[in-house]
Amino acid sequence: MATTTLTAPTEHACGPLLAAGHTACTGCGEALAAKLVLGAAGSNIIVTSATGCLEVFTTRFPQSSWEVPFIHSLFENSAAVASGIEAALKALGRQNEAKVIAQGGDGGTADIGLQALSGMLERGHDILYVCYDNEAYMNTGVQRSGLTPFDCMTTTSPYGEYSWGNKHNKKDMPGIAAAHGIPYVATASVAFPKDIENKVKKALTITGPKYLQIHSPCPLGWRSNPQLTIKVAKLAVETGLYPIFEIENGKVTKVRKVKTPKTPVEEYLKIQGRFAHLFKSAEAKEEIQKIQEIADRNIEKYGLA
Amino acid sequence: MRLDLGAIAKAGTSKANQTGSWRNFKPIFHQEKCIGCSLCKIYCPEGCVTMVEKKKYTVDYTYCKGCGICAEECSSSDIEMVMEEK
Ligand SMILES: Cc1ncc(C[n+]2csc(CCOP(=O)(O)OP(=O)(O)O)c2C)c(N)n1
Ligand code: SF4
Ligand code: SF4
Ligand code: SF4
Ligand SMILES: [Mg+2]
Numbered sequence A: 001m002a003t004t005t006l007t008a009p010t011e012h013a014c015g016p017l018l019a020a021g022h023t024a025c026t027g028c029g030e031a032l033a034a035k036l037v038l039g040a041a042g043s044n045i046i047v048t049s050a051t052g053c054l055e056v057f058t059t060r061f062p063q064s065s066w067e068v069p070f071i072h073s074l075f076e077n078s079a080a081v082a083s084g085i086e087a088a089l090k091a092l093g094r095q096n097e098a099k100v101i102a103q104g105g106d107g108g109t110a111d112i113g114l115q116a117l118s119g120m121l122e123r124g125h126d127i128l129y130v131c132y133d134n135e136a137y138m139n140t141g142v143q144r145s146g147l148t149p150f151d152c153m154t155t156t157s158p159y160g161e162y163s164w165g166n167k168h169n170k171k172d173m174p175g176i177a178a179a180h181g182i183p184y185v186a187t188a189s190v191a192f193p194k195d196i197e198n199k200v201k202k203a204l205t206i207t208g209p210k211y212l213q214i215h216s217p218c219p220l221g222w223r224s225n226p227q228l229t230i231k232v233a234k235l236a237v238e239t240g241l242y243p244i245f246e247i248e249n250g251k252v253t254k255v256r257k258v259k260t261p262k263t264p265v266e267e268y269l270k271i272q273g274r275f276a277h278l279f280k281s282a283e284a285k286e287e288i289q290k291i292q293e294i295a296d297r298n299i300e301k302y303g304l305a
Numbered sequence B: 001m002r003l004d005l006g007a008i009a010k011a012g013t014s015k016a017n018q019t020g021s022w023r024n025f026k027p028i029f030h031q032e033k034c035i036g037c038s039l040c041k042i043y044c045p046e047g048c049v050t051m052v053e054k055k056k057y058t059v060d061y062t063y064c065k066g067c068g069i070c071a072e073e074c075s076s077s078d079i080e081m082v083m084e085e086k
Helices: A029-041 A053-058 A078-091 A106-111 A114-123 A173-178 A193-205 A226-238 A265-269 A273-279 A284-302 B039-043 B069-073
Strands: A045-049 A070-072 A099-105 A127-133 A184-189 A210-215 A245-248 A251-255 B025-029 B049-053 B056-059 B079-083
Touching (some): A029 A053, A029 A099, A029 A127, A029 A193, A029 A210, A045 A078, A053 A099, A078 A114, A078 A127, A099 A106, A106 A114, A106 A127, A106 A173, A114 A127, A127 A193, A173 A184, A173 A210, A173 A245, A184 A193, A184 A226, A193 A210, A226 B069, A265 A273, A265 A284, A273 A284, B025 B056, B069 B079
Parallel strands (some): A045 A099, A099 A127, A184 A210
Antiparallel strands (some): A184 A245, A245 A251, B049 B056
């Protein structure tokens, strides 16, 4: 049987593995996150991506930004397709030739792809799953997802007379992944690229299923200034609203501490249009207080102070 | 357009899209106060900043969309955003 090599084309091996010319919006955090993940993983990988912004802006057919073997799955089954690739590599005895990375947005991961992901985690596939968390279904025009934060305005959780925006809390997706008893779960943020690199590299040395969730600002859906993508991401971490941690075999082993005195959540909220309604009335102060309590609970829960 | 079985696309072919045409503002890398921290290169979502030498970085305007992240994050305020004129 003829075999083909699994390595990426050498022509671009020294350049970024996510080629320029992709059509992500100006200042897109998800494009940056994917660039950093690929850069850390290196070229001996096979990647899948669920439908969503990342897949759409990198695969304007017949073009592709991927410099590594890439498969676009459906919206709901990135983890299942990656499971098949990993199983095939094993069956061929070629599992040492490439690492498998499955990717999805927050909607593709925590909502519609949750079942496929759970199966992948349960079966123990040797795959790194990366969730690019921009906190809504951005590719179809900013609908809320299970990872949209509390009181956030989206097109399906509008602010108005009867609503402060999204009335549900952000789903604890890393906790759900960890509950499968997998060896490695971590969160990260585009504000801290070295941390992303370390976590990707570390995850790829561990055999079994790994889950990495990266906070990736979306200037379009968050109605934030593209120039401030890194500032916004940093503030999410510094306020405690996006806790950065590692969970190894069920135990929190490392966290990124927040500064004391703590940064009030207003600092983060006020630079994003998706929270602008929280600065328009006196009653909104109570809502901001609720968001501060979410940050405080995170700080307490993960020992961030 | 012809769709082959499996809709296979060639690696890295998005480079044909010259996304630099999207720009409203343009980063000017002054190359004067640069300390070589590399943040501009690391944070650029387009991957279009490169190092010329240790304390000299440059941008490929073919792809730069002018987001301004490099200018905002530069450790030594050595990158300036100016209005694009075409
Ligand atoms: C089964 C199915 N339902 C709906 C869609 C439409 N759809 C495509 S991408 C998308 C949203 C993706 O959101 P997310 O996973 O958060 O990724 P993002 O675009 O935000 O990066 C939706 C609803 C689809 N492609 N397939
Ligand atoms: S909508 Fe948001 S996530 Fe999608 S390409 Fe634009 S900035 Fe990136
Ligand atoms: S303005 Fe944005 S796209 Fe252009 S070089 Fe700077 S970071 Fe990259
Ligand atoms: S961010 Fe500024 S100081 Fe750092 S390498 Fe780039 S130009 Fe130089
Ligand atoms: Mg999303």
